[in-house]
Structure formats: C-alpha cells, structure tokens
Amino acid sequence: MEGVVHRTVEVNGIKMHVAEKGEGPVVLFLHGFPELWYSWRHQILDLASRGYHAVAPDLRGYGDTEAPPSISSYNCLHIVGDLVALIDSLGVQQVFLVAHDWGAIIGWYLCMFRPDRVKAYVCLSVPFLRRDPNVRTVDGMRAMYGDDYYICRFQKPGEMEAQMAEVGTEYVLKNNLTNRTPGPPIFPKGEFGTGFNPDMPDTLPSWLTQDDLDYFVSKFNKTGFTGSLNYYRNFNSNWELTSPWSGVQIKVPVKFITGDLDSVYTSLNLKEYIHGGGFKEDVPNLEEVIVLKGVSHFNNQEAPQEINAHIYDFINKFSPHAHAAAKTT
C-alpha cells in the first residue's frame, strides 16, 4: 500500500508490528478477530490524506506481532499495556482511538484504565460491555445461548484450532468476513462446519478482493489462530481482574457505529442496551450512535467511505488544525 510504513516497536516485553502513514494527530486503529492492521487499509489512507498520523498495529498474537505462548498473557491488562507503551513510543500524550470488534473491547478497557490517553473514541460494532458483578462473562453467555455459541466453543484450548484446521484457514476467514446473518453465531456440534455463516457465498463481496483475502490467509497460515482465540479465553479472567471498575462511567467522548446486520448488534440484548439508555448511562459523553442499514459486522471494510467520513467528522471536532495540515498533502 502506497506510503504505508511498516516497523517493529518494542512494547511491554513484545515486538509489535505497526503500519503507519501520515503526519498530524495520532489516530490509533485497533483491529478485531480474526483480523490484522490490514483491516484498516481504507481508513489509514483516508485519515493520512486528511492531516492525521494513522497508526495500525497487529495486536499481540496476530500477524507480524509476537504471540506469547501462554493463554494468560492475553488478558486485557496485557493488551492495554502493549498499547500504552505504543502510545508512549509515539511521543504523544493522547490519541484518537478507532477500534472494531475485539479491538473495541480493548478500546473500552483503554478508556477505563487510562482515560488521560484517549482524546476521543470512534467505536465500531461492540459497545461498552457493562460488567455484571454477579455473573462471569462467559457463564452469562453460556446461560443465554448454550454451549455451541461461538464464544463458548472458543474456550477450550486447542479444540477450535483443530476444528478450524479441518476446514482450512481460507475457509475460516472467508466464512467469517462474508457473514451477513444477524443473531448470535451458533456453531454446529463438534465441527467448524458452517461456522459463523450458514449462507457463505461462493464469490467474494465487492468490498473484499481475492488479494485482500490472500493477505489475511497468508498471515493466519503463519501464526495460526491460537493467539487470536486466546483473547476469548480471557473473558472470565478479564471479568475477575476488572472488579475495580464495576459500575464505572467512561468519560471519553464516543461515537458508536454499527450495521443493522451485525451479529453483535443483534445479540446479547445489545440493541436494547444501545438505544434504551444503558449505553448513555455508562458513557455519558456518548455523542452519536449510527446504525448503517444493510451493513454487517466488518463495517470498516464493507462501507469504508461512510466509516471514513464518520471518523473524520468526529475527530475533526477535537482537532481543527488538521484542516490546515490536510492542505499540504
């Protein structure tokens, strides 16, 4: 990709691969599962052209970043620790944060632990997940959707990796990326099978080229899925370790964007939480909630122009000087 610089930064005891472009206020992009810095390809180019310094790491366990072997090295405190060290390495006090899926979950934790480091947050797909002090996270999901809910199926170390290996990396990634079925993903018993997407198309959607898919496949063939699955295996650990923040309010200004076909938006009672007042209660500076019609989970890849515009409009409110910088590119 033109003008994108790749480098490796030592953060929090690991080597982190970072893709970067542009000059100006830092916009930190956090990908989700099972993705990479590359998920932000459209946003990186757009924000860089508009006077921002786009920074997109591969998170711990992904792509060209180190993947520590132990499951317990993937709790939210480790990942946020990596990112605080990354932000420090950029020499800035604050960043604009744009995050999607698991990246969004980590983004919420970053806002919770170090609100001083985040100027504003554009959150894609996954709203704040309020901690229930009486119910461990995965236990609650299991009670709601049963043992074949994908998050429950991801828990046992090695099991989902073996099931994914049966269908192959490209199948897994294509299955997930092309999913347009709302509702909680329930996997068939004992195998990956139809996985996330019972209606997986033969041809790729217009927003995902074979080259794009090949890039994802090449990286996941190298690393496997264990690093990425380990995030899910720390849901309950994260719950246990974040008891100090039960009931906390997130004070960072937030814009939330999702698609009405997104399985996250259409499960876990999140629609009610997002629109019924709970979200605003927990995030008093939630400034905007956008639901894109006919858009599914990977909205930053599927609807890049809209997402780019939404990001720019929001963060530009907090740094008007970016207007001036944009003229020079």
Add this chain to the structure above:
Amino acid sequence: MEGLQHRTVNVNGINMHIAEMGEGPLILFIHGFPDLWFSWRHQIKALASLGYRCVAPDLRGYGDTDVPASPTAYTSLHVVGDLVGLLDEIAGDQEKVFVVGHDWGAMTAWSLSLYRPERIRALVNISVPFTPRNPKRKPLDTLRAVYGDDYYICRFQETGNIEAEFEQIGTARVLKEFLTYRNPAPLYLPKGKGFGHAIDSPMKLPSWLSEEECDYYASKYEKTGFTGGLNYYRNLDLNWELTAPWTGAKVNVPVKFIVGDLDLTYNAPGAKDYIHQGGLKRDVPFLEDVVVIQGAGHFLHQERPDEINKHIYDFFNKF
C-alpha cells in the same frame, strides 16, 4: 470499643468483615502486613469523634474476612476490587471518600488512586511511598539484586516455606516480632535463624502495645494463618505484569505522606532521596505534605496515635 460496629459485607465474591464507627464523610482505613482492622483502633475512635464515618476492613486473607484459597486471588486488582465493591455497598451515595493506608495498605491505596482516582477525595498514606512501575525490570529481580535471597520479601515467596518457619517460632511471637520491629536496616530472615534471636528470649513490649492487644492479633492469626497475608507478596511480579497500563501514570489525588525515621521503608536505599528530592512529587503531583516523625518506627499510627490522628484530621479537614 463503645460505638464500634462490626459487620460482614458481601463484596466482589467474598465476605468482608468491617469495623465501623461514626457518622459523616467516610474514611476508609487500609491495613498492611501482618495486620488487621484493629491496627486503626486509635484512629477510628478519634476521627469518629471529630465527625467522620470510619470504616476499617480486614482485607482479603486476613482476620474475619474470607481467605480465598487461590494464591493468585491476591493481586492489586482483586484487593482494590474488594474495596471499590465495599464503597459501592456501604457508601453508594458518597462519590468521593477519604482514604488512609499503611504498609501493604498504602500500596493498595496507591493502586486505588491509579485505578479509580475519581473515588478519592484525599489520601493519607503511611510508611510506604509510591513506586513507579519500571517497565524493564520485575520487582523480585530488583529486590534479589539489591538485597539477596535472605531479604524477607524473597523469603516470603515460596508457598508454605515461611509459614512452616513461623509455625516453629509461634504465631504470637511472630506477630510481636513484626509489631515491635524498630531496626531501620533491611529485614533479613535467613533460613532457620528466625528474627535473629532465640524464640524464647525475653521480649519487652513497648508502651503502645499491650499483651491484650497482642492476644487479639494472635487469636486472629491462629485462626487464619499467615498465608493470606503472605500471598500479597507472592503477587508482586504478577502485579507488575498486570499493571503495564499504568506505566508512567501519575497519582492524581491530594496526598499527605507520613513516615517514621526508624521505619525500614524510609531507610531503604534511595527512599529518602525519592521522597525528599522531587521524585515522589513528580509522580504524585498533588502531594501536599511529607511528614517524617522522629524516633518512630514502622507501625507509626499505633506508636504515635495522637500525632497521626491530628495529621489525618488536619489534612482531611481542608477538603
């Protein structure tokens, strides 16, 4: 103590015993090792009479509070989670509270200040200054390098090891040794040597500590053992690993720091420099006062209660 109430509150998955007295703005008292709510008996009484609601829990692993079995259930995240849960439960209407911490309780208070600064109106911390996280070096590695393997914290690491030695010495005696310790030099506990003198050698209690008070301590530790308290030390490296997000973070609450000049924490290499030459102020920008009490040891608030009570009152009264 008249007017003092004891009750058990269910917080963060454990049953927590608290002692409570008085009405008014809440002061949360956080004890250290090897200690109990009882450490604060003089402060509770005095501050309650001055119009504060004093709350002193037994922390997890101690006294009449639960002692979770898992050694990794004693990270600063767990302990602070208990205290935030406690505040939500008993003082949900008070957004900000006063906090007093001592020893491990001071470390917990520093953590609470980093995690939930918006819940603290002001903090009086006793004995243990803030230690900024060194991203390049784990705490145990540093302690081993500076002090060697016989340093008490290093000797506390292996589960069961020091417990067996404490059992040899006897619970009551161990507590007396800690409570009366006045040696400013680092504490070494070489294997089999105990506290450096015969375990039946006579031990004269200072004027501020009675046999009855020692009996109270002994009765509680005979019940729980020392493992709960020791587990805090066993999570030093895990705490370091888990607190990466707060590397370089400052403590942004108003603080008064008090220490006795005979306290081994004050006399540790680099401590005086850090406290007085700007390090502590850099890391705790709202540090308002540093008080060094001459001729006083580690359990300052028990040894010099009137002075400490006055320091606490004078500070909190400003808010």
